[in-house]
Amino acid sequence: MVVLENTPSAVLVVAVGVLVSVGVYLLLERSLTRVLLGFVLVGNGVNLTLLLAGGRAGSAPIIGTAPDGEPMSDPLAQAMILTSIVIALALSAFVLAMAYRSFQLGGHDEVADDVEDRRIARLAAANAPAYTDLDAEGSDQTLDEEAAEVHDDVEAGGQPDGSGEGGAR
């Protein structure tokens, strides 16, 4: 039985490295289009890794067609790459549609911050009540004072995680 040599080819290894590093750089961007490009690049890098995992190229993997003594390529790696290409196609289409929708709605395709999360963080910083207290409706004065203080905290501190007075009280 002829065994395929499976030392990886250096060119492919370098190509995987380049594709993945460029892709990761793009994935860290805020714009969905760039994220998509990053996804496609890393995806191709991973596909090449699969190809590398299958060993070196040989003749076509069909029994009876390979000349005697010549090893056949590993067909499983290629089947897996094919599947993952198809999946990547579908996912890319979805991300493109989402980026376009985001552009339609906001005029850009950047991933926005979670507003609710920011609000909670600011509340935590200010240590303020997060609701209108129905029981304390009569004592307007204290609520007002508190609200004013909170306002000052936010204006002065500005930092969502600033503990300062809020924590001390």
Place this chain on the structure above:
Amino acid sequence: MTWGVHSLVPLPVLLPLFAAGLTLALHRYTRVQRVVSTTALAATTVASALLLVAADQGPVVVDVGGWAAPVGIPLVADRLSALMLTVSGAIMLCVLLYSMGQGVAGESDVEGRAVEVVPVAIYHPTYLVLAAGVSNAFLSGDLFNLYVGFEILLAASFVLLTLGGTGERIRAGSVYVVVSLVSSLLFLSAVALVYAATGTVNIAQVAQRLPDVDPTVSLGLQLLLLLAFGIKAAIFPLSAWLPDSYPTAPAPVTAVFAGLLTKVGVYSVIRTQTVLFGDQPLVDRVLLVLALATMLVGILGAVAQDDVKRLLSFTLVSHIGFMIFGIAMASEAGTAAAIFYVVHHITVQTTLFLVVGLVERRGGSTSLERLGGLARVAPGLAILFFVPAMSLVGIPPLSGFLGKVGLLTEGARLGTPLTWALVVGSVLTSLLTLYAVVKAWNKAFWQTPPEEVVQRPDDAARLPRGMVGPTAALVAAGVALTVVAGPLYAYAERAAATSMDGTTYVDAVFPGGAERGTGHSDEVTEGGDDS
């Protein structure tokens, strides 16, 4: 090929997929669509329940397409898979009924904005594809097929999460989609590296060959797989995406995501840690620390929230920590407790999100600032919230208590400083969970009802029976978990034993020894007795 109980194995994948195509073709006929998807999911649940019984005699294996295991792709229904399948099937059916109940009345609007107008034409096919993906992930005996299962359910979840394409959902969806894509890439590269290291992606064969692989390489593979699954399961440093993206989706979608999708990740972690890699003390210790961090960070996040949906999303993250705790103890009792906890948590978390959907319908909001007095205006709703909330906290005799007792007992039995820290952390987390849900209870169900809640027009305030029915059924199922806890816990223990012994799974896939792979199987295999 012969017919037998193994013929049931592909059904949980095939039935929903087939029904998805059918419902897409019949998108003009809403009523037919409903019948088709309900029937498909009900049949899936029945098939899974039959598998649950059959798998107790030993794993049921089917070689897809008649190609024997190392060459073909096996579907394996062992106890763990069958249990997960049954629970997920039942949950998906209930949520489907709920969403259909919601769809009917969903056209009416609250405060001038349309709530949850589900575009029915694509909702049913997508939901069914999601079911097929989840089943495929649970059944797969092949790492690459597991990846495909993940992709199926992710693609469907992308569509469901961004239903309607409103600004808020697109924003939340972007985060979810990008994070999911990254985790898929990590998983795929892990598959590639496993293939490079062992020359196979069949889970049983990988398990056989891994002991021969250099331990450092094996550790690297394990960590890469855990990283990919950790993102899906929302384990602490990888959990920030979850509370950000889940709450904006329609209530039934959030419910099914919260209940099932993270648990698919947890299931994969169990498989990786038991069948594939076995006992790795270093990794177990790392997982224990992460479990503690997941519990505490998650629940502290929940305490700060004032929106019920976000609060529940944070408790979801926090309670993933309990399951990881069980898995990381790497003992049969620990894994058994984790499996029981998964079953409990799928049921309870889904129920809570469905109840929040009802609260949103009745009170017009999920913000604790604007809700109030619901216990007075809708006492039934209050009961529906209270029971699963207490089960989540772990008040005896509800199922959450039983799961936690299992985890804590095992943690105390092992008695290392780290497991004791986890035990203390678990109790603290439970107390903080109690604080969080009691806060929600106080603000949403007690207090004087605000005028907007009292004076809502009758048709908006009336809760459709189609929504209340499935929710009540799930609450009852959650309570029933306590009633059947004895047999269920015993089943979880047997499932853990099957997973931990490392040979049952492999022997079931390769009944004639590992070198069976001629690429041709005369007969579909069925596992023998594993006692």
